[in-house]
Amino acid sequence: MSIFDIIAQQLANSLVLGSFYALVAIGYSMVYGIIKLLNFAHGDIFMVGAFIGFAILSLLTGVIGNGWLGIAVAILLSMVATGCLGVIIQRVAYRPMLAAPRLSIMITALGVSLVLFNSVMAMTNGQYLAFDTGLSFDGVDYGPIHFSYTQIVLVFATAALMVGMTLFVNRTIWGKAMRAISIDMEVCRLMGIDVNKIIALTFFVGSALAAAAGVMAGTYYGSIHFFMGFIIGLKAFTAAVLGGIGILPGAMLGGLLLGTLESFGTQIPWIGSEWKDVFSFGILILVLVFKPNGLLGRNTIERM
C-alpha cells in the first residue's frame, strides 16, 4: 500500500468515527444552546441508547432477523425510547434546577450520569455484550482501499439524520422556537412560547440522535459496555467545542474533523494508539485556550 492508499483508507475509517462524534456532539450542542447546560450525562445517554438497541435487536432476531431491516427497526425504536428517557431526565433532574446556580446544575448532571451508567452496570454485571448482527465485511474495493457496506450505510444514515436535523431546526415552528429560546428565554415566555415543552423537545431530539449513534456504534464495533459513554461523551464535547458549541453545523464539522484528526494522529509513528485519548484531549485544551468560541463561532467575549 502506498502512502496515499493509507491516507484514503484512514479517511474512510475516520468518516465513520467522525459520524458518531458528530451525532453525539449535536445533542450536547443543542442542550447547551438552549439552557446553557453542559449535559455530562449525554455520553451515558448514548450508551443507554446502544443497550436499548441491543435489547430490541435481540428480541427482533427471531422475528425479522438481525440484518439491515432488524437494525433499522432497532435504531428507530431505540431513538424513540431513549428520547423519552431524555425527556424524563430533563423533567426530573434539570427542570427544577433551571434557576439554580450553574455549579448546582452541573453536579445534578453528574448525578444523572452516575445513575445511568451504574444502573446499566448493575443490569449487565459490568460485562461486555456482543452485538450480534448478520452483517458481513463485504463491501466495495477501490484498489487496495476497502469500504464495507456497513461503513457506507452508517455514513449515509448519519448524513440523513443530520440533514433532517438541520431542516427541523431551520424550517419548522419548533425549530424556530428553539432558536428563539437560545437567544432569550424570558422574552419567549412572554411571547407565549411553551418554554418547558420546547426544552423537553430539545432533550428528546438530542437523546434520540445519541441513541442512533449508540446503536450504530454497537453494530460497527460489535460490542457494547456500560462505560462506553464516558470517553465518547468527552470526545463529542471536544467536537462540539471545536466547531463552536451551540452551533449545529459546528457540531457536525467538529465531529468529522475530530474523527479525522484522531485517525491520522494515531498514524504518526511516535504517537501510537495508546496516546489517542491524550491527543484528543490535547486538542480540546488547545481549542479552548486559543479559540474558545470554536471554528464557526463568533468571537464574542463571554460575560457570564
Next chain:
Amino acid sequence: MAGTDPSPFTLAPRTGLAGFEDRVFQLMDHRPYRYATIAVLLLIVILIPRFCSNYILEIFTNSFLYVVLCLGLNIVAGYAGLLDLGYAAFFAIGAYTSGVLTSQFGWNFWLAIPPALFLAATVGVLIGAPTLRLRSDYLAIVTLGAGEIIRILARNLKHITGGPSGLIGIKRPTFFGLELNQISHYYYIFLVMVLAALVVSYRLEHSRLGRAWKYVRDDEDVAEAMGIPKSLIKLSAYVMGAMFAGLAGCFFAAKMTAISPDSFTFLQSLMIVVAMVLGGMGKIAGMVVGALVMVLFPEVFRTIGPLRMLVFGIILILMMVFRPQGIWPARRH
C-alpha cells in the same frame, strides 16, 4: 408574597429539624461550648486506636485521606465556585512524585513532600492559567480531560511510573527513627495531616484571600469592579486545591507502599465531588461529615456495595434539588 414567605429579617423560631439545627448553632455560638465540643471530639478521635480493631482504624485512616481531599476540593469548588472534575490527577501527582522519589531515588518520605506539593502546584498553574478565564463549565470539562491525560501519562510512561501495573516498593516513612508499619501509626500521622489541613482551611477561609474567593464565586463581575484580580484569585484557589490533593497523595503512597493508575481514575474524582456535595460545599465541618459518610457507607451497607455509586448518584440529584446546602445544616443568617 409577604404573607406566605417568611422574610429572612424576622427571625421567628423555626420548628422541627430546622429548629433543632438553629438551637445547635445558637449553642455553638458560645465559645466555651464550641471549644468544649471540639476538645471532646478530638479526645475521642485520639483515643479510638486504644479501643478499636485494626479494621476500624483502617476505615478511619481512609476517611482521613478523604477529609483532606474534600477540604482541598472545597477550596476550589466550595469557596471559588470552580468545578474540578479531574481532581484525582493532583492526588496522583502527589502520590507518584513521593513514590518515585522514595522508591527509586531513596529519598526520605518527609523530604519528598515539598517537591510533590511543588509539582502539584506547577501542574495546577499549567492547567489553570489558560483555562480559568473561560466559563466555569468549560473548566469542568477541561479538568476532566486533563485528569485523564495525567492518568494516561502514569500508565504509559512505563520507565518512571511502572506503567499499568504501577509503582511498587515505596519506602515506609520513619518518624524519629521509628518505622511506621502499624495501622495505628498511620492513623495518628493521618490525623495530624487532617488537623493541619483543617487549620489551614479555616485560616484561609477567614483570610482576605478566602473572602476574595467567595466574592468571585458569588459575582465575579462585581468582584472585578471592586478591584479583585479575578483570574489570579481563581488560580490561587485552584493551585491551593491542587496542593491539598498533592499532600494527600504523598501520604496515600506512603501508606499503600504500592500505587497504580487505577487509583486515580475519573471515578475517584467523582467520589471526591460526591463526598464534598454530601457534606455541603463551602463548609469545613461538612467536609468531615461528607468524607466519613463516603467511606463508611460502603462498609456499613456491604450488601449493596457494587450499587453504591448508583445510590450516590440518586442522592446527588436529590440533594441538589431539595437540599443544596448538604447534610451539614446551613447557617441561618
